[in-house]
Amino acid sequence: MTDAHLKATGIKVRFGDFTALNGVDLAVRRGELVTLLGPSGCGKTTLLRVIAGFQRQTEGRIEVGGRNLGDVPPEGRNFGMVFQSYAVFPHMSVADNVAYGLAARGVRGGDRAKRVQAALERVQLGALAGRFPDALSGGQKQRVGLARAMVIEPDLLLMDEPLSNLDALLRIEMRREIRLMQRELGITTLYVTHDQEEALAISDRIAVMRQGELLQIAPPEEVFEAPAHAFVADFIGGCNWFDATLAPGDAVTLAEGPSFVLPRREGRPSGPVRLALRNEDLRLCGAPGALPCLAGQVLMRAYMGHRTRLHLRLPSGATMDADVPSGTALPAEGATVHLEFHPDRARLFTCGAGPVDGWRIA
Amino acid sequence: MSALARLVRDPWPLVALLVVAIMLVFVAWPLAELARQSLIGQESGRFGVENYxxxxxxxxxxxxxxxxxxxxxxxxxxxxxxxxxxxxxxxxxxxxxxxxxxxxxxxxxxxxxxxxxxxxxxxxxxxxxxxxxxxxxxxxxxxxxxxxxxxxxxxxxxxxxxxxxxxxxxxxxxxxxxxxxxxxxxxxxxxxxxxxxxxxxxxxxxxxxxxxxxxxxxxxxxxxxxxxxxxxxxxxxxxxxxxxxxxxxxxxxxxxxxxxxxxxxxxxxxxxxxxxxxxxxNDTSGTRIATPxxxxxxxxxxxxxxxxxxxxxxxxxxxxxSSFLEVRGVVFQPALTLANYTNAFAALGDALWNSLRYAAIALVMILVLGSLAGYLIARRSGLLSRLADLLIMVPYVVPGTVLGIGYASVFNQPPLMLTGTAGIIVVMYVIRRLPFVARASASIVYQIDRGLEEASQSLGVRPLGGFRRVMLPLMRPGLLAGAAIAWVEVFNELSASIVLYTGGTRTLPVAAYQQSLAGDVGMAAAYATMLIAITAGALALFILLRGRGDGDVGVL
Structure with missing residues (x-):
């Protein structure tokens, strides 16, 4: 990427024997919101802290706006940071919290008061300027944290799981506000979360990480529709996994029975593969037809509103889930049903060491 | 960034060095000297376990x-x-x-x-x-x-x-x-x-x-x-x-x-x-509500x-x-009097003034060093701060008498000629109580979200500025509680003072002890009452200073 605002290259972080980040490259455009998504321990927070300057990388280089941040301490980087714990100064009023960074920049008197008030109004806390944090709710505290980070007009906004301590409804409301504000002000933002739904909803692009490596960075639709790695497919959206064989000539045969032929493409390897199907890509059908089809016994039906999840046992003994529209005549528990899928919806991955561990083939 | 620039930005390594140096000179050295003396035979003068x-x-x-x-x-x-x-x-x-x-x-x-x-x-x-x-x-x-x-x-x-x-x-x-x-x-x-x-x-x-x-x-x-x-x-x-x-x-x-x-x-x-x-x-969720x-x-x-x-x-x-009872010989009489106090004040000399002065100076030093050291222990993981943590806990197991004897045998000659001075008493006070205040302050720091300091730093304030503007105000209530306990202990210190005092640096506990051991029973009671009264008064002052607190003294 040539127009990158933030550019991290070859970031490695080792703690003794443990490698927290194993050579990560990340580029973020001006005004873009990129989330770092992954399970705990994947290195997403470490990467954020390296960029913030709280963690020194073992190797690698970080540039923001063309400036190398090699030896620049956190207080010299002019980044705003929002914390999971809010980290609102409990001994200062809301206004003093927001004024803290401005004071450090020598902004004084009326100018400072004006900017503090404007920042508070933007997060809808204009009326609470004199309050102290212990009189605020979690959501209000995080708004203070947000205003405090925004008011210094940071070159980069870093958010470390900012919504994880809030309840579900408030999380959705706050993420919408964060996104609208971020777009309006055009602040380049790096956002850490372990919540895939949050990442899908808020991001321009999602960087999925696992075990210190960045597996894929792409817009939400692409991460969901065209996962580059089996782990990405499983972590975002969830999948049913099948052992299969890819024969020369692009014929795929599932160990469960059905087979189909992929559109012809050069250079596909042949051999054992892993095949992923999303729950919603399986469709009930009366009897096996032209499409590849699986038979299974319904163990349980779980009503989820518009859709109902069928938990099935396949002839091999393996289990899988299928989400089908509610309202239609649904099979009873115990019944044996047929489920078909379109070959286009099947995603193939190489066989790695683990159950979901390999790169995308097709 | 040069090493010097780094230290200006973040001088905690210097603080660690200072704490380590103080503990080496005033704890490790006297103890090492005692150990050395104990290993030189009283009779033969040879090195070995003869004395043991x-x-x-x-x-x-x-x-x-x-x-x-x-x-x-x-x-x-x-x-x-x-x-x-x-x-x-x-x-x-x-x-x-x-x-x-x-x-x-x-x-x-x-x-x-x-x-x-x-x-x-x-x-x-x-x-x-x-x-x-x-x-x-x-x-x-x-x-x-x-x-x-x-x-x-x-x-x-x-x-x-x-x-x-x-x-x-x-x-x-x-x-x-x-x-x-x-x-x-x-x-x-x-x-x-x-x-x-x-x-x-x-x-x-x-x-x-x-x-x-x-x-x-x-x-x-x-x-x-x-x-x-x-x-x-x-x-x-x-x-x-x-x-x-x-x-x-x-x-x-x-x-x-x-x-x-x-x-x-x-x-x-x-x-x-x-x-x-x-x-x-023991996951400590679920606070207990006392049953009325x-x-x-x-x-x-x-x-x-x-x-x-x-x-x-x-x-x-x-x-x-009994401090208000009349004394005849060594027996209290059932008659009220202030004579014991008149006698006590007449024989007091500088003891009260010394005690107040030394304890106050020591308290200030304990608070400064203790809060810095506590922060260091809780937040920094470098070699120096780990060494400081280790050394600072040594006085915890060293009885006052032992520390006193160690001081008397090390600081009675150059390069540090301190015996007989007020300085040696103050230093001893500081060293004896520092572990407790440092521990208390460390446990306070552990409870403060690390994010607060990082927030301060990311907003453009250097580490030391963040310590002053964010950490110190938050540590204050806990530090005051630690200071209250330190005052009680320092003001009443006897077991090392009894070794180190001289005519001019006698303290109130020493005076009270001497009268209790072999003096006037009435005066002894009067001195002891003065100790209790001043300690209690100081504690009341601390509680007032602390303002709205929850009265929790659990900082041991």
Whole structure:
């Protein structure tokens, strides 16, 4: 990427024997919101802290706006940071919290008061300027944290799981506000979360990480529709996994029975593969037809509103889930049903060491 | 960035270096010197364990060791008996006058232990008031001197520590665990035995360790109730050996001191091992709400605890009361007077002024060093700060008498000629209390979200600025509580001052001790009352300074 605002290259972080980040490259455009998504321990927070300057990388280089941040301490980087714990100064009023960074920049008197008030109004806390944090709710505290980070007009906004301590409804409301504000002000933002739904909803692009490596960075639709790695497919959206064989000539045969032929493409390897199907890509059908089809016994039906999840046992003994529209005549528990899928919806991955561990083939 | 620029931005390594240097000079050096002296044979002058062999071959020295251990074990047992029921009652129930009874418990910590010892002599000594009264109606009881008396007196002055530790342990036991046990059909006592006790075991071990070490290190009480050399314990033995060796080879005092330190260290290591082996993770969600006791049961609880605490405070009450009684010979008369105070002030000299001055200077230094060191321990993981953490805990196991003797033998010659100066007393005060304030401040820092400092830094403020503007204000309440306890301890310090004072640097506890040991009983009571009054006054001041607090003194 040539127009990158933030550019991290070859970031490695080792703690003794443990490698927290194993050579990560990340580029973020001006005004873009990129989330770092992954399970705990994947290195997403470490990467954020390296960029913030709280963690020194073992190797690698970080540039923001063309400036190398090699030896620049956190207080010299002019980044705003929002914390999971809010980290609102409990001994200062809301206004003093927001004024803290401005004071450090020598902004004084009326100018400072004006900017503090404007920042508070933007997060809808204009009326609470004199309050102290212990009189605020979690959501209000995080708004203070947000205003405090925004008011210094940071070159980069870093958010470390900012919504994880809030309840579900408030999380959705706050993420919408964060996104609208971020777009309006055009602040380049790096956002850490372990919540895939949050990442899908808020991001321009999602960087999925696992075990210190960045597996894929792409817009939400692409991460969901065209996962580059089996782990990405499983972590975002969830999948049913099948052992299969890819024969020369692009014929795929599932160990469960059905087979189909992929559109012809050069250079596909042949051999054992892993095949992923999303729950919603399986469709009930009366009897096996032209499409590849699986038979299974319904163990349980779980009503989820518009859709109902069928938990099935396949002839091999393996289990899988299928989400089908509610309202239609649904099979009873115990019944044996047929489920078909379109070959286009099947995603193939190489066989790695683990159950979901390999790169995308097709 | 150059190394210098880095230090200007973040000078914590310099602070660590300072703390390490102070601890090396004022703790490691004197102790190393004592160790060296103990290894130079008193008779032969050769390097070896000759003195240790001599120590264990002497019946008298062995007796001091046995006495020390017996008194400490017995005293700890009595403390447990007093403190655990009180802690249970306070952690579980609300009853009338609870706050006042708690204040009364803490009162027992407000005076040097030897004041309590002296009160026991006033009551049950050879010509003690209670003993004589009993004798006049035909009941003869032996005087209080010796093992049991010392154990009782030290227990009464040390049990509040046990109470605080055990109560805070109890209040951290997850209520849900006990409810689970009860719901599984266990009776109330069975729940305490099978769930509560195992969970508070770490707190119990800590309490036992603190009280045991406290009694082991106590100099004043065994000195007064042991009648000097008739009932030697290690602390008094080391002191009298030191006095008799001035000018001679200092081998045996050093050896006794070394044995005392080794004993304390062994206990700490054993307790740590025990705690590590038995530590069960106790997720502390679910705060306990004390059950209010009303009516008869509440009154009974108030009465019971109040009686227990009143009994424990009897020595203080007796001392304060008798300071206003007329004295004829060595016997108090039933007539009120202020003569004791007139006499006491006439003989006071600089003792009171010295005490106030030294303690105040020391307190400021303790607070500054303690808060810096506490922060360092909690937040920095470098080699220097780990070394500082280790060194700062050493005085914790070094009895005052030992530190005093160490100072006297190291700082009596260049390059650091300090003996006889006020400086050596102040330094000793600082070093003795620093571990406690540093620990307290570290535990406060641990509780403060790391994100606050990072937020400050990301907003453009350097680390030291963040410490001043964010950390210090948040640490203040805890530091004040630590300071209050440090004041109590420093102002009443006796066991090292008694070694280090000279005519011009005599302190109030030294004056009170001297009068208790071999002086005017009325003046002794007056001095002791002054100690209690000033300590209590200072504490009240701290509480006022602290403003709206929750009254939690649990910073041990």
């Amino acid at each position: 062999v001599a120590f264990f071959e002497s019946r008298y020295f062995r007796r001091a060791l046995t006495n020390s251990l017996t008194v400490a074990a017995l005293g700890t047992a009595i403390s447990l008996l007093l403190a655990v029921p009180l802690a249970l009652a306070f952690a579980r129930y609300d009853f009338r006058a609870k706050r006042w009874i708690e204040v009364a418990i803490l009162m027992s910590m407000l005076s040097p232990p030897f004041v309590g010892a002296y009160a026991w002599i006033l009551m049950f000594g050879r010509s003690g008031m209670v003993r004589q009264a009993l004798a006049s109606i035909g009941i003869d009881i032996p005087p209080i001197y010796g093992t049991f008396g010392i154990a009782l007196a030290t227990a009464f002055s040390h049990y509040p520590v046990m109470f605080l530790v055990v109560r805070s342990g109890l209040s951290r036991v997850n209520v849900g665990l006990e409810e689970a046990a009860a719901s599984l059909g266990r009776g109330r006592l069975a729940v305490i035995g099978t769930v509560t006790l195992p969970l508070v075991l770490p707190a119990l071990v800590t309490g036992i360790l603190l009280v045991f070490l406290g009694i082991l290190a106590d100099f004043g009480t065994p000195s007064i109730l042991g009648e000097g050399e008739r009932f030697p314990v290690l602390a008094t033995l080391a002191f009298s050996l030191y006095l008799s060796e001035i000018g001679a080879e200092p081998g045996m005092a050093a050896t006794t001191a070394a044995i005392l330190v080794l004993l304390a260290m062994t206990l700490v290591i054993f307790a740590r091992w025990l705690a590590a082996r038995r530590t069960v993770s 006791l009303r009516g008869g049961r509440g009154a009974l609880m108030s009465f019971g605890t109040a009686t227990l605490v009143l009994l424990a405070n009897m020595p203080l009450i007796v001392v304060v009361g």
